[in-house]
Amino acid sequence: MAWVWLHRFGSPPYFYRVARRLVPWFAWPALLLCLGGLIGGLVFAPPDFRQGEGFRIIYVHAPAAWLSLMTYVVMALSAAVGLIWRMNVAHAVAASCPKIGASFTAVALATGMLWGRPMWGTFWVWDPRLTSELLLLFLYLSYIALRSAFDDVARADRASAVLAIVGVIDVPIIHYSVIWWNSLHQAPSVLRFGAPTIAPSMLYPLLMMLVGFTCFFAAVMLTRARAELLRRERTAQWIVEALDADQGGPSRGGGRTEQSAASAW
Amino acid sequence: MLKFLEMGGYAWYVWPSYALMLIVAAINIVAARGALRDAQREARARLARARPREHS
Numbered sequence: 001m002a003w004v005w006l007h008r009f010g011s012p013p014y015f016y017r018v019a020r021r022l023v024p025w026f027a028w029p030a031l032l033l034c035l036g037g038l039i040g041g042l043v044f045a046p047p048d049f050r051q052g053e054g055f056r057i058i059y060v061h062a063p064a065a066w067l068s069l070m071t072y073v074v075m076a077l078s079a080a081v082g083l084i085w086r087m088n089v090a091h092a093v094a095a096s097c098p099k100i101g102a103s104f105t106a107v108a109l110a111t112g113m114l115w116g117r118p119m120w121g122t123f124w125v126w127d128p129r130l131t132s133e134l135l136l137l138f139l140y141l142s143y144i145a146l147r148s149a150f151d152d153v154a155r156a157d158r159a160s161a162v163l164a165i166v167g168v169i170d171v172p173i174i175h176y177s178v179i180w181w182n183s184l185h186q187a188p189s190v191l192r193f194g195a196p197t198i199a200p201s202m203l204y205p206l207l208m209m210l211v212g213f214t215c216f217f218a219a220v221m222l223t224r225a226r227a228e229l230l231r232r233e234r235t236a237q238w239i240v241e242a243l244d245a246d247q248g249g250p251s252r253g254g255g256r257t258e259q260s261a262a263s264a265w
Numbered sequence: 266m267l268k269f270l271e272m273g274g275y276a277w278y279v280w281p282s283y284a285l286m287l288i289v290a291a292i293n294i295v296a297a298r299g300a301l302r303d304a305q306r307e308a309r310a311r312l313a314r315a316r317p318r319e320h321s
Contacts, residue, residue: 038283042269043269047273052273052274052275053272053273053274053275053279054272054273054275054278054279056272056275056279057275057278057279057282060282060283060285060286061282063286064286099293099296100293103289103292103293104289106289107285107286107289110282110285111282111285111286114278114279114281114282115278115282117278118275118278216290216293220293220294220297221297223297223298223300223301224297224300224301226301226304227297227300227301227303227304227305228304230301230304230305230307230308231304231307231308234311239308239312240312243305243308243309243312246305
């Protein structure tokens, strides 16, 4: 059953069509969850007993850091699938990840600096968590540079897939850095074994932001993956039909929902 | 309201963080939609060149 599913998603026309239909289903929850999380985090959550109002940076810092890691895992996994099964769709998904990942890694680093300044007294220290997260940014940038160094898409796919897979080692290092080493950064309070060590009124907005950002990633990534597929399948017959469907034609309703969801952003 | 904006003295750290996140999220949306639009336009132009009679 799973194989049938994987096989169908490996078909570019099917993926292109389904991705278009899925985007609003991720975009709307993303918008609603992030709005809810923002209101909950900025208004309803009480000030932290030690950091006061300053802790509210967590509602953008933690989701950005979460996306920086999740995007990399998605990128590395799909690169591996593409490499092993020579699946063009998987390579397209991998190729649509690095810019999203790099931007949110930069946000995680910058908001972390803005949080570190008042709480630690410094914007930056060469702490294990901060250093490994900076390395992640460089991994994304190398991936983008490596991809653009090839004219041939297939070779770019293979070379960048190897980089993505090797680099995935940085993900557990980032996550466990605050446990393995003596770090200035606090230990995980949500994504940990056992119950979260954070009050529910602070936790629920954070969870909404985390799920909302995950949906946001899915919507953006699927849109980018569709663009990738159009560029890759240069001459395929299905593109004729797909473009007709995009313009209107038989499945006009699908186009409209995508439009409305996007304008709502 | 003013008290809310002051963020207990952390305004200069809290609000830039939120602003940055908003800007980056917006850039992600615009860039992804732009990439799709460009790819669609390129594909249409390509098809028009390849089959001038079918896709004039």
